[in-house]
Amino acid sequence: MPGALERARTLADHAHPSRHGAARLRRRGAGAGGVRPRAQPRAPRGRARGADDGVHEGFRAPARAGAEAPEAMNRWSQYYLFTTREVPSDAEVVSHQLMVRAGMIKKLAAGIYSYLPAGWRSLSKLMAIVRREMDAAGAVELSMPAIQPAELWVESGRWQRYGKELLRIRDRHEREFCFGPTHEEVVTDFVRRDVRSYRQLPFNLYQIQTKFRDEIRPRFGLMRGREFLMKDAYSFSATEESLDQVYSAMRDAYRRIFAACGLDYTMVEADTGTIGGSSSHEFMVTAATGESAVAHCSTCGYGANVEKAERGAWEVPSEQARQAAEKVETPGRKTIEEVAQFLGIPASRLVKALIYNTEHGLVAVLVRGDREVNEVKLLNQLPGTHHLELASAERVVAELGLTLGYVGPRGLRARNVRLLGDLSVRDARNFACGADEEGFHLVGVNWSAENSPSEFADLVLVGDGDPCPRCGAALAISRGIEVGHIFKLGAKYSEAMKCEFTDEAGVNRPMIMGCYGLGIGRTVAAAIEQGHDADGIVWPLPLAPWSVLVLALTPNDPAAMAAAEALAAELESRGVDVLLDDRDERPGVKFKDADLVGVPVRAVVGGKSFAAGQAELSLRRDRQKQLVPLAEAAAKVLELIERLRA
RNA sequence: CGGGGCGUAGCUCAGCUUGGUAGAGCGCACGGUUCGGGUCCGUGAGGCCGGAGGUUCAAAUCCUCUCGCCCCGACCA
Structure with a gap:
């Protein structure tokens, strides 16, 4: 699915708790007087009778309550719910600690958890809400395979591009497969074989299913697991306008879902990243422990992931006479902090040069000393470039003969390194920077033909207090948990995989796609992050077990x-x-x-x-x-x- | 992948530096006690000290390898 959203874990197939009508019938049939196998490790206690693990909402609909016999009551003495006083040492965040202590989840391996009955009940409630809203928004549920053949991924180009997060496996015939982390390939593959005409469009297919991403570092329980439950939806349209409609329907559905869960969340603009496409929004549940940073403007309501967040115009520095550059000795001072302190000027008066290694050679970026480069923005500024990493000191010496910490724009220009400048330094005057000579910096520097970057762009991570790109007020940076991520994919996959239809004019065109992810386990964990006190969980009613x-x-x-x-x-x-x-x-x-x-x-x-x-x-x-x-x-x-x- | 750390009872951990055949608290079982916010007392069960190899008269402890886990970083559709 899109985004890095979500992570949760689960068994393989549960996937359909909503069919509880049928499940209940089954249960009742089996339960009628029969002796239940006891699945419980606990010795002599009887297994509870058909403990319902179906979907529940605070109340069942009256019609149903009247139409069906009540389900067997959950008696704690016979239920599988064991709390603990102590927390495993690896649980760092409250949601993880409390889910473990409350007997909701049990770890099997790094980033892989069993959902115990109480936890499964909460997840099931969320899934019921998600299904209700997805269905209401016109999406249709299905279920796709977790194991996917490599060929499809080769076809879309992601077999190479995806990296180690993709869990690759081989079957007995040495054929390559992967455990699906997302399903664009699978869905696109069958849609291209089923759908021929614009008359069959649009449609939106979704599933709730276990996914696997071999995260480098799983942590925080359900918040960043490797195996996790996700709702993912894929829409196919004939036109951009149609995609816009589906997209906004999904956006509204997500709003209803998170509101129904009683969560404090915000919707922000997100970078489309390598998944491509024209537009993307993330749904962030506000939480100090969140892994994502969000920039938000309380004046106009602008909100965006910091990777995406733009920045309004910087105040132009007051007119000052241009000084002449002067070389000063800065022995052993290599970091911005050291240099600023040594020179007795704020870090914002320094221009920092960062050298990146890309598949097309070295690229240098100039940013204000107190700012961080936003690599997503930088990448977007370098079409055709996919890999970016800070160049090593050795490489910089070997290729440029420069020492990191003392690099300045002039030296980079002289060596014909592609040089980009952030907007924050475009109007800088009398700044300080490296002198291209170990142990020396320059002060009182101004742009000239010899040192000016060839291009300026917005390249830094927005900071707290930066001007809002819409209204100019100060942006606030806060943290959040990414629980949903929706994308307009456009024709990226349909073109790569030849998923085409014939339009009214008889012309074959690629379908216009969108994809919409929602982390099930993550959302439940986020609810706990927002709802707890010193004694335990304080559930919002809709998600309470x-x-x-x-x-x-x-x-x-x-x-x-x-x-x-x-x-x-x-x-x-x-x-x-x-x-x-x-x-x-x-x-x-x-x-x-x-x-x-x-x-x-x-x-x-x-x-x-x-x-x-x-x-x-x-x-x-x-x-x-x-x-x-x-x-x-x-x-x-x-x-x-x-x-x-x- | 780099840096650091940890694998000892079901759980949380001590013991390891200075080798001598394993401990505590919680949990569990039993008895008594107690009974509106994780009672108290007693008794007891429970561990080939992650695995393999090595050093040694002797290894939880020292060495090597290996597996797993955790933390920091890089990474993150």
Whole structure:
């Protein structure tokens, strides 16, 4: 799929929890009186009956609740849900720690996780929301193979280009395959064989499926795994206008999805990167632990990934008399910081020269001393160039006879190195730079025929406070988790793979494609990053594994236990998904676990309040307790859920 | 791929420098105690110390190789 989005993990085939109508029938048939195999390692405890692992929303639709028998209640004592106090040492971010502690995921290998029942329930809820919105936006679900033949990737050119992230495998006949990290090739391959006419267009196909990217460094649990669950969609249109329509439908669907999850997110412009195409947006969930940086303008609403973010005009430095360049000795000062400090000037008064190695030779870039080069922008400025890396000191000496740290524009020009300047230095005056001689810098330098770059462009990473390209106000840089990424692909793949149709005029043309990715596991992890406190997860209702936890405080008191069961059963019959904590544990343990797992609504039945004929209700998010008569408990819980949905 | 680190009980870790045949806490089992925010006490089960090879009378400990994992960096449709 597009973007580096997403990562989560999962088994191979779950993929269709939405078919729960059928799944439920199956379950019921099998369950009828039959002895269930116990899949559980736990010794004598009975396996729960058909623990539902289907899709749930806070409530099921009334029609369905009426039409079908309630599902078997989830009893914690018989469920597969084990919490832990201690966190594995490799869990660095809260979402990872809490998912492990709450018994939602279990690591199998680096970046590869099992989704345990509670975790799977949350993922399933998200998938249900995603399906609902994708379907509503006119997309059609299908499922494509995870294993893909190399030929297709050779055809699109990505077999060479993709690099080591592509997990390549061989079958017994030594034929090459890969485990799909995305499905442009596969979908384009069958579409080109099925579709001939503009009359068959447009359409948008999606799947929710396990993908694999052999990440260099998997980390952060579901946020950057190698095996992960992703929803990916691919649209095919006859015209750009049609693509625009599908694209905006997807954009709106994504907005609805993330809003429905109760997430604080922003949509920003993104670079189309090597996937190409004309337009791309990312959906970022705001989080300090996010791996992506986003520039945002609170004045006009402009937002963009920093790799893409443009920058407004820089203030032109005040008129100053041009000085004459002067060579100064700067022994041993090679870094911007050292030189600036040594010369007693701010880093912004320095012009930094960076030398890159590309497949077409060396290229040099001049940027303001306090700025970083944005390699994506640089690459975009060098058509035909795909590889970029900072040149080694040895190579610079060998090819140019220059020492890194003392390189200046004049020396680069003299050696005929292609020299690009960032806009931030175009109007610079009386700046300092390397003197092309080890141990020396120049001060009071100005542009001249001997040192001026051949071209200026926007080449740096935007910084906090830089002017907004739209309105000029200060941009703020924040971090986010990329949970969705949509692209207008155009004809990139359809041309490479000859996916063509005949238009009204009888002319064969490549289809105009779009692709739309959404990280399932990542989105759930992001929800936890945004919703947690010192005691555990605070789920938004739509993603909570259960909406209500009925906590039987004194399970050994038959009357209290019966009341707890009755409450849980009534809620189930009203379409609410309930977890009944019927474990014979101390109250403290049960309360701590309730907080950890983070079920939005808690109903305590037992103990003193039960003796007074009451149940104690509270919301995980504020923990305000209210005592209500047992007879009214179910109705009150429904009210609380309504309040949470508002 | 470069740099650093770690593999010892189910989990989190100590022991390794200065070789002498393995420990704690949590968890688990049993008994008692307790019973509205991870009770307390006792008893017990549980580990070929990641794997292979080497040095040695003797290796968790020293050496070599290997596998796996983690952190930093580079990378990231």
